[in-house]
Amino acid sequence: MNRLKLVLVVCFCLFSLSAHSEKITVAAASDLKFAMDEIITAFKKAHTGDEVDVVFGSSGNFHTQIQQGAPYDLFFSADINFPRELVKGGFAASEVKPYAVGRIVLWSASLDATKMTLASLTAPNITRIAIANPKHAPYGKRAEEALRASGLWEKVQAKLVYGENIVQTAQFVQTGNAQVGIIALSLAGSPELAPKGGYWLIPDNLHKPLEQGFIITKHGENNSLAKHFADYMDSSPARIVMAKYGFVLPGEVSKK
Amino acid sequence: MALTDGDLQAIWLTVRLAGIVTVILLLVGTPIAWWLARTKAWWKGPVGAVVALPLVLPPSVLGFYLLLAMGPDGPVGHLTQTLGIGLLPFTFWGLVTASVFYSLPFMVQPLQTAFEAIGDRPLEVAATLRASPLDAFFTVAVPLALPGFLTASILTFAHTVGEFGVVLMIGGNLPGETRVASVQIYDHVEALEYAQAHQLAAMMLVFSFLVLLGLYAWRPNPKKG
Numbered sequence: 001m002n003r004l005k006l007v008l009v010v011c012f013c014l015f016s017l018s019a020h021s022e023k024i025t026v027a028a029a030s031d032l033k034f035a036m037d038e039i040i041t042a043f044k045k046a047h048t049g050d051e052v053d054v055v056f057g058s059s060g061n062f063h064t065q066i067q068q069g070a071p072y073d074l075f076f077s078a079d080i081n082f083p084r085e086l087v088k089g090g091f092a093a094s095e096v097k098p099y100a101v102g103r104i105v106l107w108s109a110s111l112d113a114t115k116m117t118l119a120s121l122t123a124p125n126i127t128r129i130a131i132a133n134p135k136h137a138p139y140g141k142r143a144e145e146a147l148r149a150s151g152l153w154e155k156v157q158a159k160l161v162y163g164e165n166i167v168q169t170a171q172f173v174q175t176g177n178a179q180v181g182i183i184a185l186s187l188a189g190s191p192e193l194a195p196k197g198g199y200w201l202i203p204d205n206l207h208k209p210l211e212q213g214f215i216i217t218k219h220g221e222n223n224s225l226a227k228h229f230a231d232y233m234d235s236s237p238a239r240i241v242m243a244k245y246g247f248v249l250p251g252e253v254s255k256k
Numbered sequence: 257m258a259l260t261d262g263d264l265q266a267i268w269l270t271v272r273l274a275g276i277v278t279v280i281l282l283l284v285g286t287p288i289a290w291w292l293a294r295t296k297a298w299w300k301g302p303v304g305a306v307v308a309l310p311l312v313l314p315p316s317v318l319g320f321y322l323l324l325a326m327g328p329d330g331p332v333g334h335l336t337q338t339l340g341i342g343l344l345p346f347t348f349w350g351l352v353t354a355s356v357f358y359s360l361p362f363m364v365q366p367l368q369t370a371f372e373a374i375g376d377r378p379l380e381v382a383a384t385l386r387a388s389p390l391d392a393f394f395t396v397a398v399p400l401a402l403p404g405f406l407t408a409s410i411l412t413f414a415h416t417v418g419e420f421g422v423v424l425m426i427g428g429n430l431p432g433e434t435r436v437a438s439v440q441i442y443d444h445v446e447a448l449e450y451a452q453a454h455q456l457a458a459m460m461l462v463f464s465f466l467v468l469l470g471l472y473a474w475r476p477n478p479k480k481g
Contacts, residue, residue, distance in 0.1 A: 060446040110328075128346060133429055136446035161346045161428030172428065176328040177345045 022225035023051040025071060027062045029078035029212070030167040031102055031139060031184035034192060035245040036076070039238050043229060050225055058165040060136040066091055066217055073220025074229060078102060078166070079138035080213035093221035099233055100247035102210035103185040104142050105199040109174050114198035118150045118206075121180065126159065130172040130181035133162040138210060139169070143182035145207035173197075185246035212247075263456055265432050266440035273348070273436060274416040277355040281363040281412050282405070284356065289367035289408075290393070308361050315358070315421025322354050323426050346428035351436070354426055355416045362411040370404020371397065407471060414467045417460075 028036045033056050040052050055072070062075055063082040067089065076099065077083050083096045106113045111126075121129055132140030140162065147153045161177075163169030166184050173181035174196060188199040214233070220226035232238055239249055259267075292304055310318060325332045326344040332353075333343055344350030374397055382392035398405070420438040427434030429443070437456055444453035 058446060060448070064445065064448070127342075128428075130428070133443065133446075135443055161430060164424055164429070168425075172345075175323055177323065177326075177343065178428075 021049040021051065022223060023053070024073040024220060024223055024225045024229060025053040025055065026074045026076065026229070027055050027057065027066070027070070027072035028076040029059045029062075029138075030056045030165040031078050031186050032056070032076055033167055033187065034190040035186055035241055035247065038241050039232075042237055042241070043232050046232075047225070047228065052225075052229070056167070058137055066219075069219075071219050072217055073223050073226040074214060074216055076212070076214040077138075078210065078212050079141075080211040083213045083215040086215060086217070091218050092215040093218050094216040094230065096213040096215055097230065097233070098211060098213045098250045100212045100242055100249060102139065102142075102212055103204060103246055103248065104139060104146065104182050104202045104207070104210070105185045105188045106180060106202060107170070107173060107183050107188040107193070107197055107199045108180040109197040110176055110179055112198060113180065113200050116180070116200050118146065118152055118202065121147075121152060121156045121159070126179050128161055128172075128178035128180075129156055129159045130161050130163055130169045130178035130183075132166045132169045132183075133164060137163070137165055137169075139166045139182075139184055142207040142210055146182070146202050149206040189246045259455060260452065262431060262435075263437075263440060263452065266435055266437045266456075267459075269348075269432060269435065270417055270437040273351055273355060274413045276352055277359055277416045278363075278409050278413045280352070280356055281359060282409065285360060285363035285408070285412075286367060289364045290371055290397075292364065292368045293371035307364050310358050311361050315419075316425065318354070318358060319422040319425030322357070322422065326350060326353070326426065345426045346430060346434060348433050350426055351423060351434055354422050355419060358419060358422055359412045359415045362415045363408045366404050366408040366411060367401065370401035370407075373404075374400050410467060410471055414464060418464065 026036070026040070036054055036056075040054055044050070044052055059077040059079050059082050062070070062072065062077070063086065066072060066075060066086055075083060075086070080096060080098060083092065086092045087096055106116050106118070106121075108116070120126070131143040132138075134140035134144040144153065147156060161172060163172055163181075166187065169181050170183045170187050170193060172178045173183070174193065182202070185199070185201065187193055188197075214230070216226050216230055242249055288303075288307065292300060292307070322332075323345060324330050326336070327333045328337070328343060336342060336344055341349075344353055378396050378400065379392050382396045383389075387395065418438065419436070420442070423434065423436055423439055424442070427436075427439065429435050429439060435443075437460060441453050441456045441460070444450070444456065
C-alpha cells in the first residue's frame with residue numbers, strides 16, 4: 001500500500017508541476033528546420049517543465065492559417081512581408097522583429113557544387129534543377145531573381161522543377177531526382193545535409209535580400225512563455241546557432 | 257473573372273491524366289478483379305489486401321516510396337533508365353504511374369463485386385454451349401458486369417481528378433506537365449489569390465458532386481432488380 005501512496009504522491013507532484021508550466025507552438029519557415037530545432041532544445045534546457053512545439057511549413061501557408069485563427073503563438077517567416085501584413089490586419093501581438101537574412105546556394109548531392117557557378121547550370125548533363133516555387137516560396141523568388149539577373153532564366157527554365165517549400169526542394173536534390181538545386185544556406189550547411197554534398201554561395205547582389213521576420217501572434221498575446229522565447233532569439237546562444245547555420249543576423253554585414 | 261490560361265491548362269492536364277489512368281486501369285484492373293472474383297487460391301487474401309492498400313495508406317507514404325523507387329537509385333528508376341525512358345519523377349508519365357497505383361482499388365473493387373454477383377451458373381451454361389473461357393468472358397461476363405465497369409471507370413476517373421498529395425510529392429509542379437487542377441488550386445491559395453482559387457475549387461466541387469449524383473441516381477436499386 002505504501003508503494004501505491006508513493007505513486008499517487010509522485011503523480012500529484014507531476015500534475016501540479018504541469019499545471020504551472022506553459023506551452024507555446026511555434027510556426028517556422030522550413031529553412032529554419034535544423035536551426036530552430038537546436039534553438040528550441042537550448043531554450044527548453046533553461047525552461048524545464050515548459051512545452052515548446054514547432055511546426056515547419058511554407059511561410060505563405062502559415063500566413064493564411066494565422067488569419068483563419070490557427071493556434072500558433074509565434075510565427076517565423078522566411079519573408080518579412082508576411083508578418084508585416086499580419087500586423088496590419090491586427091493578427092499580431094507584437095511588432096515585426098527581423099531575425100535574420102537568408103542566403104541561397106547551389107547544392108548538389110551527385111556533382112561537386114563547390115566548383116560550380118550559376119552558369120554551370122546550362123551544362124547538358126544537368127537535366128533537372130530544383131528550386132522552390134517562386135510563386136509563393138520566398139527562397140524560390142530569390143532563386144528566380146538570381147537566375148534572371150545572370151541572364152540564365154530563359155536558358156534553364158525547361159530544366160526547372162518546383163518544390164513546395166525549401167526543404168522539399170532540397171529533398172528533390174538529395175534523392176538524386178534533380179542533379180542540382182538552389183536551396184537555403186541554412187539547409188546546405190546543416191549537419192544533416194552537409195555530408196551529402198558541397199555548395200556554392202550565390203552572390204547576394206544577384207537577388208533582393210531574404211529578409212526574415214517574426215511576430216508574436218494574437219493567439220500568443222497573453223502567453224509569457226511566448227515573450228520569453230521572443231527575447232531568447234536576441235540572446236547570444238540563439239544568435240550563435242543562427243550564425244552557425246549561415247544566417248546573417250540583424251546588424252551584421254553579410255559575407256560575399 | 258475568367259479562368260486564366262494556367263487554369264485551363266491545369267484542367268486539361270487533369271482530364272488527360274484521369275482519362276489515361278482510367279483506360280490503363282481498365283486493362284490492368286479487369287484481369288485482377290476477375291481473378292479475385294473467381295479464385296479459391298489461398299493468396300487471394302494477400303493480393304486483395306495489397307490492391308486495397310491505397311484506400312488506407314496516406315498519400316505521403318505512397319509519394320515517398322514512389323519518389324525513392326522512381327529515382328536514379330531506385331528499382332523503377334534503374335528499369336526506366338535501362339529502357340532509355342529516363343526518370344519518371346517530374347513527368348506526366350510519372351504521374352500516370354503513380355495514379356495507377358493510387359486509383360487501383362477504385363477500379364478493382366467494383367469490378368470484383370460485379371463479377372462475383374454473376375456467379376458460376378451463366379459461365380457454366382456458356383461452357384456447355386462450347387464457349388471457350390475467353391469467349392464466355394467477353395460474351396457473358398462483360399455484358400452482365402457492364403454496370404460494374406461503368407461504376408469502376410467513373411470512380412477511377414473521379415478519384416484520379418481528386419489526387420493531390422502524391423502529385424505534390426513527385427510532380428515538381430511543372431505547368432502543362434504535372435501541375436494538375438488540385439495543385440493549381442493549392443498554388444493560388446498559397447499565393448493568396450483567393451478569387452482564382454475559388455473559381456477552380458468551385459468547379460471541382462460541382463464536378464465531384466455531379467459525378468457522385470449521377471452514380472447514385474443511376475445505380476439500380478438491388479431490391480427492385
